[in-house]
Amino acid sequence: MPRLSDTMEDGVVVSWLKQVGDSVARGDILAEIETDKALMELEAYDDGVLEQILAEAGSRVPIGETIALIGDGSGQKHAGTRDAKPAGTTEAKPTGTAEAKPTGATETKAAGAKEAAVSAGSSAAVADSAASATDAVAADSASSDSASASNRAGGRRPKSSPLARRIAAELGVDIATVAGTGPGGRITKQDVESASRAAESVLTRPETVAAQPTTAAQPVVTPAGDYDEIPLTRIQEVSAKRLAESKQQAPHIYLTSAIDVTDLLAFRVQINATLEAAGKGKVSVNDLLVKAVASTLRTDPSCNVTFAGDKLLRHKGIHLGIAVATPAGLLVPVIRDADRKSVSEIAAESRDKAERSRDRKLRADEMGGGTFTISNLGMFGIEHFTAVINPPESAILAVGAAQDELRLDGDTVTARKILRVTLSADHRAIDGAVAAKFLQQFKDLLEHPLRIIA
Incomplete structure (x- = not known):
């Protein structure tokens, strides 16, 4: 693997x-x-x-x-x-x-x-010593059990996959007693798990005097009526692990800013009219936000950093992750060197990578190496939310939906479009004043949209 x-x-x-x-x-x-x-x-x-x-x-x-x-x-x-x-x-x-x-x-x-x-990768032959020792004990235990059973029976050891042997060792199943359903009678993971469940059902029958303890404790589920058990996808499992680590290890601070995007939305209409006349694809509000974040980080890279123990790593490249919801879970394709790309280039790349994210067609290199992430839930009508930092980055910008609000302009009351964004920052790497300065510069760009493409 x-x-x-x-x-x-x-x-x-x-x-x-x-x-x-x-x-x-x-x-x-x-x-x-x-x-x-x-x-x-x-x-x-x-x-x-x-x-x-x-x-x-x-x-x-x-x-x-x-x-x-x-x-x-x-x-x-x-x-x-x-x-x-x-x-x-x-x-x-x-x-x-x-x-x-x-x-x-x-x-x-x-x-x-x-x-x-069949193997590959620079670290394929390198394993964590503790994990290696555990795997070795599990594999050797399963092999020994199988060999002993085979010797007792006078036959050769049953065919089984390494995964099946390891699971058998973990569940306390004698693999020599398992009937294989794979090709050529090979014992599969499913065979071992079925044998384990069958053994548990025997141990829990009423006539059983004392049930034997299982090797792995099952989680206690508080009775709350019937429920469906929904296995996590691989993406959801990894996301749960990494985001939990982020909240546990990175002290989050949150700063929210209300931005008047009335002129930005009018500017987008003008841009799209020009692009449509030229036969090019339109840009979204999120594309303009990506460009504005990239421009802000280029001017002040203080939030384009990673905390590394006794030092900060200030990244020279500005690589922005765009959170994309997919049926399998949350993916974050990366727009590399976003500060060097035009709004229309960002729009085209964002559309392409969002579509391929949902189809699970992204390459690994298109999802790694991000330095800052943007999560936008405005399309769902969410006004304001906070996001969890995507490690090893130090900041993520949560974007809500633009809302109609009444504002005073001198003595005149006017209706304006107000967008609320919240910056989550790792306080180990980014002080509150630094985060506030970033939001101030970002807000200034959005409220003067011509500066975004200048």
């Missing part, structure tokens, strides 16, 4: 596009992998034949764990390749096998067969 994004810790095998026995060439798409950010394609790093799939569709696999083997098609198997161990385990490698390298697959020849572990 390669690292396909900068924040990825594991990946879910969504589907295999090649089957066991298929010939593959370097660059062929083997599978679709769901990361914490997008649906990515896994490429083959060698020519050969796909001889084994070790992680079935639906499996969640840590970075560095072997998910498939590519060989020369001879059909000869080396000892140990039937049940390849995950990267980071302590089991000795048998002669003739090859462990995946960070730069791609590795070929070795033994007994006329070539085996390559």
Whole structure:
């Protein structure tokens, strides 16, 4: 399992596009992998034949764990390749096998067969020591249990995926007693989980004298009537983790400003009329806000920073994240070097990336490296809200809907369009006065819209 994004810790095998026995060439798409950010394609790093799939569709696999083997098609198997161990385990490698390298697959020849572990990424072979030790214990425990059961039965160990063995160890299931439903009788993750549920149902029957404790405590749900259990998507899981960390680690401060955007909205009408006459796409209010934020950060980069312990990292590039709601969860595509782009260029790029976000077609590099994020809920009629900082950034701007309000202009009462925005800032990196200065400059641009494109 390669690292396909900068924040990825594991990946879910969504589907295999090649089957066991298929010939593959370097660059062929083997599978679709769901990361914490997008649906990515896994490429083959060698020519050969796909001889084994070790992680079935639906499996969640840590970075560095072997998910498939590519060989020369001879059909000869080396000892140990039937049940390849995950990267980071302590089991000795048998002669003739090859462990995946960070730069791609590795070929070795033994007994006329070539085996390559499908892996990639600069850190695919590097694992956290604590996590590696845990995986090693779990994998070795499952292997030992299976081997013991097989020896008792006088037969060979059952075929199972590394993921199935690890889950069996975690749930306390003897994998030798599990009936496999996968190809060739292979034991899958679902088989292990089904066996665990069956064992629990036996333990909780009325005639059972004493139920055995389970290895993992289940969360206590307060009775509140019937409910539906809705699993989180991969994006929602990662978002929940990262945003919780943000609130726990970054002391948020919030500053709200009411901005008169009456002239800005009239200016947008003029711009769109010009663009329409030229056969170009229109710009949205959000596109103008993106440009205004970029221009403000270019003038004063004090909010374009990251807190790094004993120092601040002031970013030279202005890369703005745009929060996009998708059926799978919140994604944040990034407009890179937004200060160097025109409003129409920002509009075209924003439309494209928003559409591809909803279709899960964004590349990982299009969602990483942001330095400041904008979240706009104005289209839902929300007047005002506060947003959680998107780490490792230090600020996020929450934008509401423009509202009609009466304002005094001398002795005259006039109707104006008022937009409220709230800046959430990491107080470790941005003082209140610094954040206030940013909002003041941003407000001045919006209330004098010609300056945005100057």
